[in-house]
Amino acid sequence: MHHYEVNFDGLVGPTHNYAGLSYGNVASLSNAKSTSNPKAAAKQGLAKMKALHDMGMVQGVLAPQERPDVTTLRRLGFSGSDAEVLTQAAQQAPAIYHAVCSASSMWTANAATVSPGADTVDGKVHFTPANLTNKFHRSLEPQTSGRILQAMFNNSRYFEHHLHLPDNEHFGDEGAANHTRLCRNYGHAGVEIFTYGRSAFNPNIPAPQRYPARQTLEASQAIARLHGLSDENTVFIQQNPAVIDQGVFHNDVIAVGNQNVFFYHEDAFLDKESKFAEIQRKFGDDPIHFIEVSSSEVTVEEAVQTYLFNTQLITLQDGTMAIIAPTECQEHPRVSAYLAELVTRDTPIRQVHYFDVKQSMRNGGGPACLRLRVALNDTELAAVNPAVMMSDELFARLNQWVDKHYRDELSIADLQDPQLLSESRTALDELTQILKLGSVYPFQR
Numbered sequence: 001m002h003h004y005e006v007n008f009d010g011l012v013g014p015t016h017n018y019a020g021l022s023y024g025n026v027a028s029l030s031n032a033k034s035t036s037n038p039k040a041a042a043k044q045g046l047a048k049m050k051a052l053h054d055m056g057m058v059q060g061v062l063a064p065q066e067r068p069d070v071t072t073l074r075r076l077g078f079s080g081s082d083a084e085v086l087t088q089a090a091q092q093a094p095a096i097y098h099a100v101c102s103a104s105s106m107w108t109a110n111a112a113t114v115s116p117g118a119d120t121v122d123g124k125v126h127f128t129p130a131n132l133t134n135k136f137h138r139s140l141e142p143q144t145s146g147r148i149l150q151a152m153f154n155n156s157r158y159f160e161h162h163l164h165l166p167d168n169e170h171f172g173d174e175g176a177a178n179h180t181r182l183c184r185n186y187g188h189a190g191v192e193i194f195t196y197g198r199s200a201f202n203p204n205i206p207a208p209q210r211y212p213a214r215q216t217l218e219a220s221q222a223i224a225r226l227h228g229l230s231d232e233n234t235v236f237i238q239q240n241p242a243v244i245d246q247g248v249f250h251n252d253v254i255a256v257g258n259q260n261v262f263f264y265h266e267d268a269f270l271d272k273e274s275k276f277a278e279i280q281r282k283f284g285d286d287p288i289h290f291i292e293v294s295s296s297e298v299t300v301e302e303a304v305q306t307y308l309f310n311t312q313l314i315t316l317q318d319g320t321m322a323i324i325a326p327t328e329c330q331e332h333p334r335v336s337a338y339l340a341e342l343v344t345r346d347t348p349i350r351q352v353h354y355f356d357v358k359q360s361m362r363n364g365g366g367p368a369c370l371r372l373r374v375a376l377n378d379t380e381l382a383a384v385n386p387a388v389m390m391s392d393e394l395f396a397r398l399n400q401w402v403d404k405h406y407r408d409e410l411s412i413a414d415l416q417d418p419q420l421l422s423e424s425r426t427a428l429d430e431l432t433q434i435l436k437l438g439s440v441y442p443f444q445r
């Protein structure tokens with residue numbers, strides 16, 4: 001039996017834009033109101049997926065969501081035809097309108113938390129869509145994320161789908177962006193590390209002062225319960241509130257782990273010594289490579305600028321690891337020097353590959369944000385909807401689809417164009433046929 005870590009990358013949707021919606025996310029705010037290029041964004045994402053496929057990785061695609069989200073606008077009291085709903089909202093409530101146009105579902109690290117069968121009490125792969133309550137534009141994602149995941153992992157013998165947690169800040173959940181799994185290999189029970197930013201019910205634990213902590217301890221605990229994880233393979237660790245206040249809005253902006261490697265900044269966590277001892281004890285006898293980056297090597301500010309830790313750490317077919325980094329890391333002299341030196345050390349990491357995902361980076365989404373990891377064995381993999389798996393044919397087909405339907409320029413003013421809705425729906429309708437997803441979108445139901 002083989003075991004794989006499969007990356008399901010978010011396909012960037014046709015309304016990709018820069019609306020400055022994410023307070024606490026430095027890139028989102030500093031690029032607010034600039035003009036985006038949805039076509040380039042989608043193609044950058046596809047090129048990364050294809051490159052990983054060509055490296056021998058198993059790679060999948062996760063469909064974007066329907067935007068503008070007319071259903072939500074109707075819930076908020078806008079009425080009439082779809083075109084009237086959009087016009088009224090754009091004129092009367094531009095901030096709400098911009099939020100319902102966001103293509104933020106592209107960052108599939110926030111789509112769900114996933115626990116592989118090796119860790120769960122019933123041996124099934126468990127999925128819980130993230131409720132993303134902290135940001136209005138993202139809180140619109142969980143229902144459709146759940147439907148898309150069910151259409152991809154549509155076999156109750158192997159896959160268990162949970163409803164997202166209650167839509168309330170007390171259970172603020174940002175999915176896999178705050179979840180790291182270490183394991184000897186993908187088929188062995190691993191240690192699932194849940195990182196939270198604050199507690200909803202215990203005012204005595206520290207919390208950030210400036211920017212919001214999006215993930216609560218109580219949400220992380222609920223996910224671990226739902227997924228049937230044992231205490232012996234679960235660790236809860238608090239993110240350092242000081243780094244949240246410097247723009248580390250998800251833990252995957254400051255740490256990444258894969259198998260026996262944990263790569264993180266020295267300031268990432270609170271209570272590091274005792275928590276790392278717990279992680280090592282629960283991992284077992286084999287030593288974990290704890291690769292700590294000090295502030296004298298790379299500051300938190302530089303990590304936030306370059307997304308050094310929002311890299312993918314992947315295991316190649318020969319068992320060595322590669323880092324998939326954004327070109328922002330390559331362009332930064334200290335960070336690129338750090339990575340060049342890192343691959344010469346005595347750790348499994350031997351290669352760095354740089355990718356241009358600048359369209360996503362300008363909204364605070366690096367290579368790791370763009371993918372949801374799902375560890376699967378052969379039988380489970382065979383039960384995944386094959387139409388969502390990357391291949392030379394699918395890559396060509398999706399590039400043609402993007403060329404046909406996407407704009408190469410979208411300003412904030414362009415979001416008011418009523419044509420955008422029909423363009424977007426036509427594209428998504430065709431996409432559900434390509435990916436054989438059925439009717440997952442509200443406009444199809």
Ligand SMILES: N=C(N)NCCC[C@H](NC(=O)CCC(=O)O)C(=O)O
Nearest residue numbers: 019020021022028107109177250369
């Ligand atoms: N770190 C991970 N896993 N994901 C990155 C998510 C970026 C996303 N940006 C946005 O939603 C910006 C949208 C805008 O401003 O238009 C967010 O802040 O939630």
